Amino acid sequence: LLYRNVVPPLTRFVLVGIQGPESTAIRAWISTLGLVDHVDFCAGISDAELHSLYANCECVLAPSLTEGFGLPVVEALQRGARVVCSDIPAFREMADGLCTFVPLSGHGKEDFINAAAAALQLPRPAPSIFPELSGETIAAKWVNLYQQVIVANATPYLATRGADVVEKGTNLS
Known part of the structure; x- marks a missing residue:
């Protein structure tokens, strides 16, 4: 983009991420292209x-x-x-x-x-x-999941213990 004059000459490219297996090759490539003064690496x-x-x-x-x-x-x-x-x-x-x-x-x-x-x-x-990623939406999905797990685990327990468990208020845990 710099070489094609699409962006101004003082444009900086900010590469955000942790050091990885390709980091050395990426830095060498940037150096080979003469872009060291245009690239900032940000981690952490x-x-x-x-x-x-x-x-x-x-x-x-x-x-x-x-x-x-x-x-x-x-x-x-x-x-x-x-x-x-x-x-x-x-x-x-x-x-x-x-x-x-x-x-x-x-x-x-x-x-x-x-x-x-x-x-x-x-x-x-x-x-x-992104409403599907809101805290309220995600929390509601977690509550729903836990309710499904509780019901799924309680059903076999109740089937083996009989209805008297529910009538007596026995703790299901």
Whole structure:
């Protein structure tokens, strides 16, 4: 994006994440491309710092082959960030219609560059709301799960002990 003059020359790329098996190769690649002065590595930052990055960035890139849930994409969308991400099931499930999706193909790097360039031309979206991820919704689902487990475990107990257990108020634990 820098080389194509899509972003201003002083643009910084912030790479958030812990050190992993590919970190050395990523740093070497950045050095080879002469981009060391344009890339910041951030690890161990607070939630507030992360949310500030999402709220103040120009675009979030989420190139991933596999994800369990896609929380970084959701958090970025909650802060009103433009998001360009791999077209994988976890991201589609959480953010269909809210992101610019890039198909996983043999042209991944070029496809991401082109998608990011296009996304940067769009106005910054309003923060997204995910009611299914609210504390109240998740708590209600946990309560429902526990109730199902209690009923499932109590039914065989009551079947072997008879109805007199319920009548006498016996503790089921």
